[in-house]
Amino acid sequence: MKFDEVGVGHVCRRQRKSMIEGDKSPHPWLTRVRPLLSIVLHNKSSRVSVKASLIHPHFEYNSTSADPTNISQPKTILPNSSSGNLAPAFGSMGICGKRDGRSIAQLHSQIVKTGRSGDTFFVSKLSNLYAKYAPIEVARKVLLYGGQVVSWKNERREELLFMGSKAIRKPPKAIRGGIPICFPQFANFGSLEHHGFARNRLWSLDSSPSPLPPANQQSSVDLILQVYRRGSPKFELRLRISLSAGKLTLIPRVRNTDNKAFSFTFALRNYLSVSDISEVRVEGLETLDYFDNLLHRERYTEQADAITFDGEIDRVYLSTPTKIAIIDHEKKRTFVMRKEGMRDAVVWNPWDKKAKALSDLGDEDYKTMLCVDSAAVETPIGLKPFEEVEGPSRALCCIFKLF
Ligand SMILES: O=P(O)(O)OC[C@H]1O[C@H](O)[C@H](O)[C@@H](O)[C@@H]1O
Incomplete structure (x- = not known):
């Protein structure tokens, strides 16, 4: 038996097919069925339980199994009692077989390794794009494509990350917004492609995540990008992403898996959502030296008390303090970025002309975005060979807090 596209409901598809083939008046609502599979971790040392839910305007189906390795028995879907006369019982569904080559038993061991007690895991419909098998709080906010965070909200559920109004969510381009990862090269500081290739590769869920303890009160997901290409550096880039309302932590780990030395430049390109770029100031970069990418990367010294914006900016501030504040006066909101292991900070806003030239950015988008990146560019x-940058002494880390 095969899983349906979202992991459950094999009969759904069969049923739909037979209705389309055999029934002169197919039930169009069947095509709107949205089955989803959630997996709840109750106790790290014991089993997880699997809950299959089928949600539809006219009925609901829920089934829970305490033993995810033994749930191959299809169950009958019954119409919800409040469903009126529209929803007939139409077959059965089960959680069985394999998904992406993984059995439920393999999934189970993955989840026990990476989850916290009480986490609900989610198998996304677009599971090849989103962080499938991740806690529900992060699953739809992190893309496997590029290992990119695309959403982070505050307690009032307001979005804190910018996403381009014309962003293209289709490979091979990186997505304009959220937090793309520039690795193993930032911009054109090297011979590789612009901003490296990590941002447009498909990452996986990391099955041997960082030994660092999971962040307190935050839901985490561990991703990995393994590169073993001939003729290119061989490495593993891991990223732990921990999210909660008002706090976002990103911990990258890089391991050289080659017998040759490997060096890289790096940036977490943080697209922050701001109310109006002309009302924003950045503190923490005053008196520092920077490379101006708009002036052939010449080195200047910042003269202003704080950075404010009235035109295009593309600068790499060098040897910055660990704390940088981005103050949005209109929203009365301050992002505080704290970073370790990445000495530099890039500040980028394309302004009107450059925005028009970027096909995945709306003409007015520059007004509501600001990139302040934690980066390692100058050095x-x-x-x-086989060395790793990892915590705590050489940890790379970027934490955003909202005030
Ligand atoms: O359009 P992207 O590849 O995302 O790059 C956006 C910008 O990033 C950097 O700051 C570069 O210095 C710019 O030259 C580039 O335009």
């Missing part, structure tokens, strides 16, 4: 990070 590449070097790794000996």
Whole structure:
């Protein structure tokens, strides 16, 4: 038996097919069925339970199994009692077989390794794009494509990350917004493609995540990008993303898996959502030296008390403090970025002309975005053969807090 596109409901598809083939008046509502599979971790040391839910305007189906390794028995879907006369019982569904080559038993061991007690895991409909098998709080906010965070909200459920109004969510381009990862090269500081290739590769869920303890009160997901290409550096880039309302933590780990030394430049390109770019100021970069990418990367010294914006900016501030504040006066909101292991900070806003030239950015989008990146650009990070940059002493880390 095969899983349906979202992991459950094999009969759904069969039923739909037979209705389309055999029934002169197919039930169009069947095509709107949205089955989803959630997996709840109750106790790290024991089993997880699997809950299959089928949600439809006219009925609901829920089934819970305490033993996810033994749930191959299809169950009958019954119409919800409040469903009126529209929803007939139409077959059965089960959670069985394999999904992406993984059995439920493999999924189970993955989840026990990475989850916290009480986490609900989610298998997304677009599971090849989103962080499938991740806690429900992060699953729809993190893309496997690019290992990119695309959403982070505050307690009032307001979005804090910018997403381009014309962003293209289709490979091979990186998505304009959220937090793309520039690795193993930032911009054109090296011979590789612009901003490296990590942002347009499909990452996976990490089955041997960082030994660092999971962040308190935050839901986390661990992703990995493994590169073993001939003729290119061989490495593993891991990223732990922990999210909660008002706090976002990103912990990258890089391992050289080659017998040659490997060095890289790096940036977490943080597209922050702001109310109006002309009302924003950035503090923490005053008196520092920077490379101006708009002026052939010449080195200047910042003269202003704080950075404010009235035109295009593209600068790499060097040897910055660990704390940088981005103050949005209109929204009465301050992002505080704290970073470790990445000495530099990039500030980028394309302004009107450049925005028009970027096909995935709306003409007015520049007004509501600001990139303040945690970066290692001036001095590449070097790794000996098989060496790893990891915590706590050499940790790379970027934490955003909202005030
Ligand atoms: O359009 P992207 O590839 O995302 O790059 C956006 C910008 O990033 C950097 O700050 C570069 O210095 C710019 O030259 C580039 O335009």
